[in-house]
Amino acid sequence: MNELNGRNPTLDDVALQAGVSSATVSRFINNPAVVAAATAERIRAAITATGYIPNLLAGGLASSKSKMVAVLIPHLVDSMFNATIETMVAELSAAGMNVMLGLTGISTTRTSELIRAALSRRVDAIISTGPLDAETVELARRSPALFLQVWELPEDPPGLAVGFSHRDAGRDIARFVLSRGYRHPHLVTADGTRARLRRDGFVEEWQAQGGGALTETTVAIPSTFGQARRVFSEMRRLDQQPDIVVCGSDSLAQGIIVEAQAAGLRVPDQLAVMGFGNSAIAGEMRPTITTVDIDGARIAREAIAAIRSHSAGVPSEHRSIDVGFRLIARESA
Amino acid sequence: MNELNGRNPTLDDVALQAGVSSATVSRFINNPAVVAAATAERIRAAITATGYIPNLLAGGLASSKSKMVAVLIPHLVDSMFNATIETMVAELSAAGMNVMLGLTGISTTRTSELIRAALSRRVDAIISTGPLDAETVELARRSPALFLQVWELPEDPPGLAVGFSHRDAGRDIARFVLSRGYRHPHLVTADGTRARLRRDGFVEEWQAQGGGALTETTVAIPSTFGQARRVFSEMRRLDQQPDIVVCGSDSLAQGIIVEAQAAGLRVPDQLAVMGFGNSAIAGEMRPTITTVDIDGARIAREAIAAIRSHSAGVPSEHRSIDVGFRLIARESA
DNA sequence: CTGAAAGCGCTTACAG
DNA sequence: CTGAAAGCGCTTACAG
Numbered sequence: 132m133n134e135l136n137g138r139n140p141t142l143d144d145v146a147l148q149a150g151v152s153s154a155t156v157s158r159f160i161n162n163p164a165v166v167a168a169a170t171a172e173r174i175r176a177a178i179t180a181t182g183y184i185p186n187l188l189a190g191g192l193a194s195s196k197s198k199m200v201a202v203l204i205p206h207l208v209d210s211m212f213n214a215t216i217e218t219m220v221a222e223l224s225a226a227g228m229n230v231m232l233g234l235t236g237i238s239t240t241r242t243s244e245l246i247r248a249a250l251s252r253r254v255d256a257i258i259s260t261g262p263l264d265a266e267t268v269e270l271a272r273r274s275p276a277l278f279l280q281v282w283e284l285p286e287d288p289p290g291l292a293v294g295f296s297h298r299d300a301g302r303d304i305a306r307f308v309l310s311r312g313y314r315h316p317h318l319v320t321a322d323g324t325r326a327r328l329r330r331d332g333f334v335e336e337w338q339a340q341g342g343g344a345l346t347e348t349t350v351a352i353p354s355t356f357g358q359a360r361r362v363f364s365e366m367r368r369l370d371q372q373p374d375i376v377v378c379g380s381d382s383l384a385q386g387i388i389v390e391a392q393a394a395g396l397r398v399p400d401q402l403a404v405m406g407f408g409n410s411a412i413a414g415e416m417r418p419t420i421t422t423v424d425i426d427g428a429r430i431a432r433e434a435i436a437a438i439r440s441h442s443a444g445v446p447s448e449h450r451s452i453d454v455g456f457r458l459i460a461r462e463s464a
Numbered sequence: 465m466n467e468l469n470g471r472n473p474t475l476d477d478v479a480l481q482a483g484v485s486s487a488t489v490s491r492f493i494n495n496p497a498v499v500a501a502a503t504a505e506r507i508r509a510a511i512t513a514t515g516y517i518p519n520l521l522a523g524g525l526a527s528s529k530s531k532m533v534a535v536l537i538p539h540l541v542d543s544m545f546n547a548t549i550e551t552m553v554a555e556l557s558a559a560g561m562n563v564m565l566g567l568t569g570i571s572t573t574r575t576s577e578l579i580r581a582a583l584s585r586r587v588d589a590i591i592s593t594g595p596l597d598a599e600t601v602e603l604a605r606r607s608p609a610l611f612l613q614v615w616e617l618p619e620d621p622p623g624l625a626v627g628f629s630h631r632d633a634g635r636d637i638a639r640f641v642l643s644r645g646y647r648h649p650h651l652v653t654a655d656g657t658r659a660r661l662r663r664d665g666f667v668e669e670w671q672a673q674g675g676g677a678l679t680e681t682t683v684a685i686p687s688t689f690g691q692a693r694r695v696f697s698e699m700r701r702l703d704q705q706p707d708i709v710v711c712g713s714d715s716l717a718q719g720i721i722v723e724a725q726a727a728g729l730r731v732p733d734q735l736a737v738m739g740f741g742n743s744a745i746a747g748e749m750r751p752t753i754t755t756v757d758i759d760g761a762r763i764a765r766e767a768i769a770a771i772r773s774h775s776a777g778v779p780s781e782h783r784s785i786d787v788g789f790r791l792i793a794r795e796s797a
Numbered sequence: 798c799t800g801a802a803a804g805c806g807c808t809t810a811c812a813g
Numbered sequence: 814c815t816g817a818a819a820g821c822g823c824t825t826a827c828a829g
Contacts, residue, residue: 139806141805141806141807142806142807143806143807151815151816152815152816152817153806153807153808153816154808154809154815154816154817154818155814155815155816157807157808157809158808158809158814158815161808165814165815166814166815167814167815170814170815182606184580184583184584185584185806185807186525186584186586186805186806186807187584187585187586187807188521188522188524188525188530188585188586188805188806188807189525189805189806189807189808189821190806190807190808191521191807191821192519192521192522192525192805192806192807192808192820192821192822192823193806193807193808193809193820193821194807194808194809194821195808195821197521199564199585202565206550207540207546207547207549207550207553208546208547208550208744209744213540213541214540214541216540217539217540217541217567220540220565220566220567221567224566224567224577224578229564229566229581229582229585230564230565231532231562231563231564231565232535232553232563232564232565233553233557233562234550234553234554234557244557245557247517248562250517251517251518251519251520252520252521252532252562253519253520253521273515275472355744356744356745356748356749357744357745357747357748359748360748386748389749389750390750392725392750393750411541411542411688411689411690412689412690414690415689415690415692415693415719416689416722417722417723417725417726472822474821474822474823475822475823476822476823484799484800485799485800485801486800486822486823486824487799487800487801487802487824487825488798488799488800490823490824490825491798491799491824491825494824498798498799499798499799500798500799503798503799518822518823519821519822519823520823521821521822521823522805522821522822522823522824523822523823523824524805524823525804525805525806525807525821525822525823525824526804526805526822526823526824526825527805527823527824527825528805528824
């Protein structure tokens with residue numbers, strides 16, 4: 132605290148002060164149980180006295196464990212993942228890990244750059260939500276970091292995948308729409324792989340069940356509240372007016388409801404609306420929004436559990452964890 | 465690529481392959497201009513051949529520059545900062561830096577732990593949005609990292625602050641409300657320091673201008689769409705019904721509009737509503753929401769510029785940058 | 798423009 | 814339970 136003029140105190144400063152070796156201080160910090168109680172007490176005091184803050188760059192270099200995990204998501208604004216990410220960050224913190232946040236947009240190039248950056252920092256794991264190019268998959272496969280894909284279940288994941296079948300979700304939605312007696316669905320699909328899978332699942336099932344013609348709009352990803360104006364006004368120009376709009380997100384569904392009401396339509400009587408994601412607004416909107424719930428907290432927990440055992444040296448099986456989904460029927464459809 | 469059996473290639477491997485010293489490879493990576501063109505070419509080839517990925521833990525340790533900045537925000541869900549953070553992350557990436565994300569909730573303890581974690585990683589800068597306890601301020605002051613507070617202008621910032629006066633914003637809102645002829649405002653204030661400052665500014669100005677009695681509700685932070693139901697129903701039980709609801713966020717304002725319309729009130733004729741933050745929904749809601757715009761992109765730019773010059777060794781002046789705010793009158797009030 | 802070498806601050810077998 | 818020492822993979826004066 133004094134004769135180290137300005138520089139940060141190091142492990143050696145603490146050791147000197149406590150009258151032990153720096154190795155012992157290191158052990159105390161990483162695993163207090165292995166040092167004698169009396170020694171521990173002296174070290175604790177020395178840490179406080181010196182104001183020691185461990186240097187995790189040095190620690191990570193020496194142990195090749197950075198205690199850092201990269202989380203890669205497309206956006207922060209209007210993102211369906213935020214609740215999941217929030218849980219993840221909280222759980223990781225609780226486990227003594229920090230997160231490196233990467234925003235990929237919808238570009239695989241951006242994603243691959245960020246994965247390189249993450250590997251540069253020797254992260255213990257990479258959690259990714261976006262599509263990957265072949266080179267990146269190869270990089271992920273080679274890397275000692277655990278590679279986690281969440282919110283989807285790719286064919287042959289390079290690491291571990293925790294998600295659900297978007298195609299099945301689409302099928303379920305189709306069955307629901309049919310069972311409620313709607314005849315003219317209008318699909319609003321975001322321009323991304325996952326949304327497209329749901330759309331395909333819907334169309335397959337719809338046709339398999341002998342549903343009639345359906346209409347569609349594609350919107351930029353992510354689907355937002357703000358897109359509703361254009362989508363709705365385009366929809367109004369269709370020859371056959373839909374009786375239900377199936378949206379790619381709750382925000383968009385909310386927007387459609389607002390537009391419909393502004394146009395004097397009663398929801399769901401004159402126009403029904405479905406969302407996706409079961410965000411907080413879905414249960415609170417008037418009318419409440421029928422949507423599909425994904426257990427983001429479970430995804431986060433499974434992911435973190437896998438990371439912890441991977442860090443603990445347990446060999447990670449390459450596999451997929453299907454957390455499923457749950458259609459929640461509310462007032463809007 | 466071959467005789468290093470499994471381990472990551474290092475600078476030495478690249479150097480060997482390129483027939484130069486590792487120092488030269490290091491120089492090439494950090495400042496390509498200083499090595500001869502022919503050498504550079506050989507190094508480039510060797511990097512590709514070996515699949516070299518620099519180890520930033522080692523690099524950071526040696527240079528005491530982590531090229532990492534910590535961003536500390538309260539929440540990810542329903543956060544007014546997301547747009548600002550998104551710009552920041554993008555700009556930092558472009559500048560070759562990565563971000564460590566910390567979620568503080570509303571706890572100063574959590575904040576202080578995260579700041580310690582950030583210092584452990586020897587981040588070049590810490591961007592914080594929350595309130596700090598005295599000990600943390602001291603920690604920040606001592607640290608070589610640039611300490612940035614954004615979205616507010618504290619009295620005596622330990623580092624640099626980039627934000628605006630919440631009190632002045634509250635005053636402006638009061639003047640606007642008065643100028644539009646509203647007589648019975650109902651304030652919905654989130655339980656946080658910044659929201660409270662705006663509330664205080666409003667009340668001061670309102671009283672100074674001779675406004676009459678006003679009513680208030682406090683809500684948990686952050687103020688969300690979902691809080692609107694309770695707020696609205698409580699409000700309806702007041703003796704004196706308000707003619708305008710002044711909300712702490714656009715989400716909440718949107719929720720109030722939905723509730724008001726569901727109750728058969730016309731907005732703004734029978735009840736006006738104001739938001740705060742000018743989020744994407746504000747301009748797209750029906751009616752569009754009168755709100756206060758904060759130039760988040762400017763905040764992000766100023767912050768990143770400061771970080772870059774701090775990293776470049778330019779001594780950072782301790783000061784505040786006021787980016788102001790702008791009231792946007794739309795349909796809802 | 799380039800190299801040899803010291804040093805950044807930890808961790809971790811290895812011994813005792 | 815603890816210490817001495819090597820090593821993690823870089824950067825950067827210092828020389829040339």
